[in-house]
Amino acid sequence: MNDTQATFREARLRHNITLHMLMEDTNIDLRAVILMDQYNQGTPAHVDQLLASLSRLSGTEYSRRTKNIRGVTFKLHPDYESIPSDEAVARLAADHQQIQQKNNKL
Template sequence: MSDSRATFREARLRHNITLHQLIKDTNIDPRAVILLDQQNQGTPEHIDRLLASLSRLSGTEYSRRTKNIRALTFKLHPDYESITPDETAAQLAAELHPTNDK
Protein backbone atom coordinates (compact mmCIF):
# COMPACT_ATOMS: atom_id res chain seq x y z
CA MET A 1 0.00 0.00 0.00
CA SER A 2 1.50 3.35 -1.00
CA ASP A 3 1.52 6.43 1.24
CA SER A 4 -0.24 9.36 -0.45
CA ARG A 5 0.99 11.90 2.10
CA ALA A 6 3.70 14.29 0.94
CA THR A 7 7.07 14.94 2.50
CA PHE A 8 7.65 18.49 3.72
CA ARG A 9 9.65 19.26 0.56
CA GLU A 10 7.00 17.78 -1.75
CA ALA A 11 4.29 19.88 -0.08
CA ARG A 12 6.48 23.00 -0.21
CA LEU A 13 7.18 22.55 -3.91
CA ARG A 14 3.53 21.71 -4.68
CA HIS A 15 2.60 25.15 -3.32
CA ASN A 16 5.59 26.94 -4.92
CA ILE A 17 6.89 28.05 -1.54
CA THR A 18 10.57 28.89 -1.38
CA LEU A 19 13.08 28.28 1.37
CA HIS A 20 13.50 32.07 1.48
CA GLN A 21 9.80 32.50 2.28
CA LEU A 22 9.96 29.93 5.08
CA ILE A 23 13.10 31.48 6.56
CA LYS A 24 11.61 34.97 6.46
CA ASP A 25 8.25 33.81 7.88
CA THR A 26 9.72 31.79 10.76
CA ASN A 27 13.04 33.53 11.44
CA ILE A 28 14.53 30.05 11.93
CA ASP A 29 18.20 29.33 11.19
CA PRO A 30 18.42 28.54 7.45
CA ARG A 31 20.27 25.30 8.25
CA ALA A 32 17.26 24.07 10.24
CA VAL A 33 14.93 24.87 7.34
CA ILE A 34 17.20 23.11 4.84
CA LEU A 35 17.65 20.08 7.12
CA LEU A 36 13.89 19.59 7.33
CA ASP A 37 13.51 20.19 3.60
CA GLN A 38 16.26 17.78 2.58
CA GLN A 39 16.36 15.17 5.34
CA ASN A 40 12.91 15.44 6.99
CA GLN A 41 14.34 16.06 10.43
CA GLY A 42 14.41 18.76 13.05
CA THR A 43 13.53 19.62 16.60
CA PRO A 44 9.86 19.32 17.52
CA GLU A 45 9.69 23.13 17.86
CA HIS A 46 11.28 23.78 14.46
CA ILE A 47 9.09 21.19 12.74
CA ASP A 48 5.92 22.62 14.29
CA ARG A 49 6.92 26.20 13.38
CA LEU A 50 7.78 25.22 9.81
CA LEU A 51 4.54 23.26 9.38
CA ALA A 52 2.62 26.30 10.69
CA SER A 53 4.50 28.50 8.22
CA LEU A 54 3.80 26.10 5.36
CA SER A 55 0.12 26.23 6.35
CA ARG A 56 0.04 30.05 6.42
CA LEU A 57 1.87 30.41 3.12
CA SER A 58 -0.05 27.68 1.28
CA GLY A 59 -3.54 28.09 2.67
CA THR A 60 -3.61 24.34 3.43
CA GLU A 61 -3.33 23.07 6.99
CA TYR A 62 -0.20 21.02 7.65
CA SER A 63 0.48 19.82 11.17
CA ARG A 64 1.20 16.80 13.27
CA ARG A 65 -2.51 16.75 14.13
CA THR A 66 -3.65 16.55 10.50
CA LYS A 67 -1.09 13.82 9.79
CA ASN A 68 -0.80 14.89 6.16
CA ILE A 69 3.00 15.08 6.05
CA ARG A 70 5.04 11.89 6.10
CA ALA A 71 8.58 10.92 7.07
CA LEU A 72 9.20 13.54 9.77
CA THR A 73 11.97 12.66 12.20
CA PHE A 74 11.99 14.52 15.51
CA LYS A 75 15.42 14.97 17.05
CA LEU A 76 16.38 16.82 20.19
CA HIS A 77 19.78 17.65 18.73
CA PRO A 78 19.66 17.58 14.91
CA ASP A 79 22.98 17.75 13.09
CA TYR A 80 22.71 21.30 11.79
CA GLU A 81 26.46 21.28 11.28
CA SER A 82 25.95 18.76 8.46
CA ILE A 83 24.54 21.67 6.43
CA THR A 84 27.65 23.66 5.57
CA PRO A 85 27.63 27.41 4.92
CA ASP A 86 28.50 26.68 1.27
CA GLU A 87 25.57 24.26 0.96
CA THR A 88 23.23 26.78 2.59
CA ALA A 89 24.34 29.49 0.17
CA ALA A 90 24.05 27.13 -2.80
CA GLN A 91 20.52 25.99 -1.84
CA LEU A 92 19.30 29.55 -1.42
CA ALA A 93 21.02 30.77 -4.60
CA ALA A 94 19.53 27.87 -6.59
CA GLU A 95 16.06 29.15 -5.76
CA LEU A 96 16.91 32.61 -7.04
CA HIS A 97 18.42 31.27 -10.26
CA PRO A 98 16.67 27.97 -11.07
CA THR A 99 17.91 25.84 -13.92
CA ASN A 100 15.64 24.41 -16.57
CA ASP A 101 16.74 20.82 -15.86
CA LYS A 102 13.22 19.76 -14.83
Protein backbone atom coordinates in the same frame (compact mmCIF):
# COMPACT_ATOMS: atom_id res chain seq x y z
CA MET B 1 -0.18 13.22 -5.44
CA ASN B 2 -2.20 12.94 -2.26
CA ASP B 3 -1.52 15.40 0.60
CA THR B 4 -1.56 12.52 3.09
CA GLN B 5 1.48 11.07 1.32
CA ALA B 6 3.50 14.27 0.86
CA THR B 7 6.89 14.96 2.38
CA PHE B 8 7.49 18.47 3.63
CA ARG B 9 9.51 19.24 0.49
CA GLU B 10 6.84 17.86 -1.87
CA ALA B 11 4.16 19.98 -0.19
CA ARG B 12 6.39 23.07 -0.23
CA LEU B 13 7.19 22.71 -3.92
CA ARG B 14 3.56 22.01 -4.80
CA HIS B 15 2.71 25.44 -3.36
CA ASN B 16 5.75 27.21 -4.92
CA ILE B 17 7.12 28.16 -1.51
CA THR B 18 10.84 28.88 -1.41
CA LEU B 19 13.24 28.09 1.40
CA HIS B 20 13.78 31.84 1.72
CA MET B 21 10.07 32.42 2.28
CA LEU B 22 10.05 29.84 5.09
CA MET B 23 13.19 31.27 6.63
CA GLU B 24 11.77 34.81 6.60
CA ASP B 25 8.39 33.72 7.92
CA THR B 26 9.82 31.72 10.82
CA ASN B 27 13.16 33.41 11.63
CA ILE B 28 14.62 29.89 11.81
CA ASP B 29 18.25 29.37 10.80
CA LEU B 30 18.58 28.36 7.14
CA ARG B 31 20.31 25.10 8.05
CA ALA B 32 17.34 24.06 10.20
CA VAL B 33 14.97 24.84 7.31
CA ILE B 34 17.15 22.78 4.95
CA LEU B 35 17.26 19.84 7.38
CA MET B 36 13.47 19.76 7.43
CA ASP B 37 13.20 20.24 3.68
CA GLN B 38 15.87 17.77 2.60
CA TYR B 39 15.83 15.20 5.40
CA ASN B 40 12.40 15.65 7.06
CA GLN B 41 13.99 16.17 10.46
CA GLY B 42 14.20 18.83 13.10
CA THR B 43 13.52 19.69 16.68
CA PRO B 44 9.86 19.44 17.68
CA ALA B 45 9.70 23.25 17.92
CA HIS B 46 11.24 23.78 14.46
CA VAL B 47 9.00 21.14 12.89
CA ASP B 48 5.90 22.78 14.36
CA GLN B 49 7.06 26.28 13.31
CA LEU B 50 7.83 25.15 9.76
CA LEU B 51 4.53 23.30 9.40
CA ALA B 52 2.69 26.39 10.66
CA SER B 53 4.63 28.53 8.18
CA LEU B 54 3.86 26.14 5.34
CA SER B 55 0.19 26.40 6.33
CA ARG B 56 0.22 30.22 6.38
CA LEU B 57 2.06 30.53 3.09
CA SER B 58 0.08 27.85 1.24
CA GLY B 59 -3.41 28.33 2.62
CA THR B 60 -3.57 24.57 3.37
CA GLU B 61 -3.33 23.29 6.92
CA TYR B 62 -0.23 21.25 7.65
CA SER B 63 0.43 20.09 11.21
CA ARG B 64 1.12 17.08 13.37
CA ARG B 65 -2.61 16.97 14.09
CA THR B 66 -3.65 16.77 10.44
CA LYS B 67 -1.02 14.07 9.78
CA ASN B 68 -0.66 15.14 6.15
CA ILE B 69 3.14 15.26 6.06
CA ARG B 70 4.94 11.93 6.10
CA GLY B 71 8.31 10.82 7.34
CA VAL B 72 9.11 13.55 9.88
CA THR B 73 11.83 12.60 12.37
CA PHE B 74 12.10 14.57 15.59
CA LYS B 75 15.63 15.15 16.85
CA LEU B 76 16.53 16.89 20.07
CA HIS B 77 19.96 17.80 18.70
CA PRO B 78 19.89 17.83 14.88
CA ASP B 79 23.26 17.91 13.12
CA TYR B 80 23.12 21.45 11.73
CA GLU B 81 26.88 21.35 11.23
CA SER B 82 26.38 18.69 8.54
CA ILE B 83 25.29 21.55 6.27
CA PRO B 84 28.18 24.02 5.81
CA SER B 85 27.16 27.68 5.53
CA ASP B 86 28.36 28.00 1.94
CA GLU B 87 26.35 24.92 0.94
CA ALA B 88 23.26 26.32 2.68
CA VAL B 89 23.54 29.59 0.74
CA ALA B 90 24.04 27.68 -2.53
CA ARG B 91 20.91 25.58 -1.82
CA LEU B 92 18.94 28.75 -1.10
CA ALA B 93 19.92 30.22 -4.47
CA ALA B 94 19.29 26.96 -6.36
CA ASP B 95 15.88 26.58 -4.72
CA HIS B 96 14.87 30.11 -5.71
CA GLN B 97 15.93 29.45 -9.29
CA GLN B 98 14.04 26.12 -9.38
CA ILE B 99 10.81 27.77 -8.24
CA GLN B 100 11.26 30.62 -10.77
CA GLN B 101 11.80 28.15 -13.61
CA LYS B 102 8.73 26.17 -12.57
CA ASN B 103 6.63 29.35 -12.50
CA ASN B 104 7.94 30.46 -15.91
CA LYS B 105 6.76 27.17 -17.43
CA LEU B 106 3.21 27.69 -16.17
